[in-house]
Amino acid sequence: MDRFWNWNQASDHRELTINGIIAKDSWINDDIAPQIFQAELNDGHGPIDLWINSPGGDCTAAGQIYTMLMEYPDDINVKISGIAASAASVIAMAGTTVSMAPPALMMIHNPLTIVGGQEQDLNKAAQMLAETKEAIINAYVLKTNLPREKISTMMDKQTWMNVNKAIQLGFADKMLGEDPNVTNCYSYSEPENQMVMLNKLQPTTKSTIPVKSLQKRLSLLSH
Structure with missing residues (x-):
């Protein structure tokens, strides 16, 4: 069994580490590894710190873990x-934070x-990939609330995100070690900073000021 996860429950809280390639041997034909992971997950209670450093791997395993x-x-x-790349980024979307x-x-x-084979085999593989992509998008949308079309385009382009970009797009919530009471505006370009401010204002503001008007005022304030 390919074990790419490890538990540390010696302290007051549960800690799970996912490191390296996720399931070098696919979980599709593996009835043991998923059962062990599930049993170990249920063998305790309380919040879990899940540390991820993985380039990705098997979509089936990532989907089950998610x-x-x-x-x-x-x-x-x-x-x-x-790093949380490819399939590892799907697992990350299960985080409360x-x-x-x-x-x-x-x-x-x-x-x-x-895949290899005849035309029909290639067509089946293409259909499988298309449906797999839609399934992965479901997890990204649930976390980020971004439009499916935008996420699809990001996947087409193979999008890399540093912590600031990931937070801006909703894939992450915060930077490790960052004071949650301090907003580092210098982490963003001016247009990005304005959008962050607008996103914070709009849900809590009962004003009827149009968005374009708010953007204009923010532009004046930034000069």
Whole structure:
């Protein structure tokens, strides 16, 4: 069994680490590894700190782990220490909160496979990839609230995100070690900073001032 996860429950809180390639041997034909992961997840209670440093791997395994974590009754605090790419980024979306270290990266892209055979075999593989992509988008949308079309385009382009970009787009919530009471406006360009301010104003403001008017006022304030 390929074990890419590890538990540390010696302290007052539960800690789970996912490190390296996710399931070098696919979970599709593996009945043991998913059961062990589920049993270990349920063998305790309370919030879990989930540390991720993975380039990705098997979509099936990532999807199952995502679902198991989403069903866990307590908080899952995802902490990306190095990289959460490809399938690992899907698992990260199960976090109640998602934090990234200052130099950490997240990457999303289209699923891929290797297939051979006749035309109908290639067509089936293409259909499978298309449906797999839609399934992955479901997890990204649930976390970010971004339009499906935008996420699809980001996957087409293979999008890399540093912590500031990930927070801006909703894939992450905060930077590890950052004071939550301090807003570092210098982490964004001027247009991005204005959008962050607008996003904070709009949900709580009962004013009927149009968005374009708010943008104009923010532009004047920034000069």
